[in-house]
Amino acid sequence: MLVVEDERAIAELATLYLKRDGFGVHVETDGHAALAAVRRLKPVAVLLDVGLPGMDGVEVCRALRAAGDWTPVLFVTARDDEVDRVLGLELGADDYVTKPFSPRELVARVRTVLRRGTPQTTSVHVLGRVKLDTDRRRVWVDDAEVALTSTEFDLLAHLMRHPGRVFAREQLLSAVWGYAAAAGTRTVDVHVAQLRAKLGDPNPIRTVRGVGYSAEAS
Template sequence: MAAYILLVEDEVKLARFIELELTSEGYEVRVANDGITGMTLARESPPDLAILDWMLPGLTGVELCRRLRATGSKIPIILLTAKDEVSDRVAGLDAGADDYVVKPFSIEELLARIRAHLRRVQEDNSDILQFEDLKLNRRTREVFRGERAIDLTAKEFDLLDYLMSYPRQVFSREQILEKVWGYDFVGDSNIIEVYIRYVRLKLEENGEKRLIQTVRGVGYALREN
């Protein structure tokens, strides 16, 4: 899936130029020409990375950056500015910006910075699996359905981890037994049905839609329907 970038820049021609370059690189781009609109777009659909101009009408890029960080957002933020004093760089970084590109700049440099930050995020997120509103963190062994934390046993977690690692792929009971319980498991193969039921009950506790589907005669899959 293409990374989604939010660009907040009040110079319309520059914004259009950057938007075209980003789109040609395969990114999904949304553009705002003032800080308030930028904040609204960021809240409506959180981007993978934001590019903010320093001097914006309504809400400066630095203030917008500060507000995004106050909401808990950890997305990479690149500030675009004509300001090149050390004090300005410090102010931008203190507000929570990850990077700082001084105008005029080469589009190649900006694209390289974007790739570097998105690559870092991808590496940081390698322990996080997500499908629809279901999120699993391998490092902390936490699971969330939307904002709701779900308490799973060790084996329930391992089962969900396996299904989430290969979304939409159908697995037989034998495959699940081998990967989650191991070759040396001795016991009733109905253990799969029992644990699938346990995990479903926890994932659907508040009436959420079913994500672990039974594929009749084959096994189970994590998919919409």
């Protein structure tokens, strides 16, 4: 686990609880060192402070995604504004934790993100132009592979496993993110918008006005 945090007390607290939960932890304090560490160490996930000196966490995440690196990223920030949360998710972050945070909740969030990356079935699902392989965690549109974040994949997989079924946003938060109360439903909307942009048009995701989303053949 890579922890990128320039506040020593927070880095030490996160490290303590992550190690208690069985993680090996490496700490960096600036963005440039964080990028180098991701490439060198291949961590299972990155706990990334947004307010880093020099190259901030947003720039680090943007650089990783631009390079095709989809290592799970959890943003940590003192900002609690929805605009900031949405920006982080749009950049490809997998979760968003606001300071001050409970270290136990932090570890639980890390575990939830990592569980999303664990294959649960060997089934291949096809809806219209989209084929999804849950065993290999790969997605194709018209035989061209599409790169998705861990969260985007799990959201699409959940919808495609239940074609035609309509899920409320709160149900998707619970099923995909593992919690409902700690995140706003805007989180779901952002990820759906990102999926649609990556899958192109037509795509299987349907908006059911006033309710939520479903997946149906185009």
